[in-house]
Amino acid sequence: xxxxxxxxLDATFAALADPTRRQILQRLSEQPQRVTDLAGPFAMxxxxxxxxxxILEDAGLLTRRRLGREHHLQxxxxxxxxxxxWIEHYRRFWEGSLDALAEYLEKxxxxxxxxxxxxxxx
Amino acid sequence: xxxxxxxxLDATFAALADPTRRQILQRLSEQPQRVTDLAGPFAMxxxxxxxxxxILEDAGLLTRRRLGREHHLQxxxxxxxxxxxWIEHYRRFWEGSLDALAEYLEKxxxxxxxxxxxxxxx
DNA sequence: ATAATAGTTAACCATATGGTTAACTATTCG
DNA sequence: CGAATAGTTAACCATATGGTTAACTATTAT
Numbered sequence: 001x002x003x004x005x006x007x008x009l010d011a012t013f014a015a016l017a018d019p020t021r022r023q024i025l026q027r028l029s030e031q032p033q034r035v036t037d038l039a040g041p042f043a044m045x046x047x048x049x050x051x052x053x054x055i056l057e058d059a060g061l062l063t064r065r066r067l068g069r070e071h072h073l074q075x076x077x078x079x080x081x082x083x084x085x086w087i088e089h090y091r092r093f094w095e096g097s098l099d100a101l102a103e104y105l106e107k108x109x110x111x112x113x114x115x116x117x118x119x120x121x122x
Numbered sequence: 123x124x125x126x127x128x129x130x131l132d133a134t135f136a137a138l139a140d141p142t143r144r145q146i147l148q149r150l151s152e153q154p155q156r157v158t159d160l161a162g163p164f165a166m167x168x169x170x171x172x173x174x175x176x177i178l179e180d181a182g183l184l185t186r187r188r189l190g191r192e193h194h195l196q197x198x199x200x201x202x203x204x205x206x207x208w209i210e211h212y213r214r215f216w217e218g219s220l221d222a223l224a225e226y227l228e229k230x231x232x233x234x235x236x237x238x239x240x241x242x243x244x
Numbered sequence: 245a246t247a248a249t250a251g252t253t254a255a256c257c258a259t260a261t262g263g264t265t266a267a268c269t270a271t272t273c274g
Numbered sequence: 275c276g277a278a279t280a281g282t283t284a285a286c287c288a289t290a291t292g293g294t295t296a297a298c299t300a301t302t303a304t
Contacts, residue, residue: 006141017135018292019128022208029212035251048293050252055291069250069301077213084209086144090151091202140262157281170263172282177261191271191280 004086008060012079015059020044021052025075028062032074126208130182134201137181142166143174147197150184154196 015021024038039049053073056062060079065072137143146160161171175195178184182201187194 006144009144010139010141013135013139014291016209017132017139019132020292022128022131026212036249044292045294046251047253047295051292054252071251080209080213084206084213087138087202087206087209090148091199091206136261142262158279166262167264168281169265169283173262176282191269193281 004082004089008079009083009086011059012061012083015056015061016083018052018055020049021056024049024052024056025061028073028075032072034070034072038073126204126211130201131205131208133181134183134205137178137183138205140174140177142171143178146171146174146178147183150195150197154194156192156194160195 016025020042023042027033027038027041035050035053036046038053039046042049053062053064057064061076062073063076065074138147142164145164149155149160149163157172157175158168160175161168164171175184175186179186183198184195185198187196
């Protein structure tokens with residue numbers, strides 16, 4: 001059974017919600033890189049990139065290995081798998097819910113108090 | 123070819139980054155519901171839920187159909203497919219990148235200026 | 245030892261986010 | 275009609291986010 005820790009998903013999805021961070025992950029998927037390498041293409045200061053890296057690191061999406069004064073960033077796919085899995089899991093209901101909708105639209109719509117349908121997990 | 127509009131992904135991932143909103147989607151995946159139905163289980167005011175719904179609606183994750191004074195919320199799986207697809211696409215590089223890392227760690231590490239590897243899409 | 249390089253931390257700023265209560269609009273019920 | 279119901283909008287508040295510049299630490303090079 002899949003657990004989907006809310007806090008973890010929060011951090012993962014929040015980390016993915018920024019285009020700069022998605023680009024960083026994208027670039028890191030080609031090859032591990034140092035902070036300065038990653039910062040290069042971006043039109044923003046090094047501390048800004050440093051902050052993004054911290055967020056990605058806190059979300060568990062990358063790990064840092066210090067080699068002398070250089071920090072080498074490496075991808076960590078685990079949280080991504082959970083996020084993808086969350087989407088995948090509910091998307092199945094989703095696509096199914098279109099049928100549910102059709103059914104729902106054909107019934108005599110007892111919509112005034114549909115409070116009794118709370119049988120599953122909240 | 124998949125395009126992955128950054129703005130759309132921003133909105134989708136940001137919408138998913140909140141546990142309340144994920145629960146709303148989850149509940150809607152079982153059955154379309156009205157605003158008050160959705161708000162019921164949450165320990166927060168109706169306007170707060172209303173705001174969450176607006177965010178989900180703006181992100182294209184649900185659509186609203188007004189039936190009299192009731193607003194019926196319905197799921198819209200399309201943005202989810204894009205988000206999942208984004209993750210899926212890069213996760214492949216990810217898992218591959220572990221091999222890249224191995225290779226990278228075995229080479230005499232010309233790490234001082236690895237700027238030449240920018241052949242692909244930024 | 246000094247200087248350059250790699251990167252973080254601190255302080256600050258503007259805007260966004262997530263919540264509140266109060267007031268409002270629109271629809272339905274009696 | 276007037277009252278209740280469904281929901282939004284407005285104004286406000288506290289905290290988070292994404293960026294800046296300046297100052298700092300740590301390592302490497304001369």
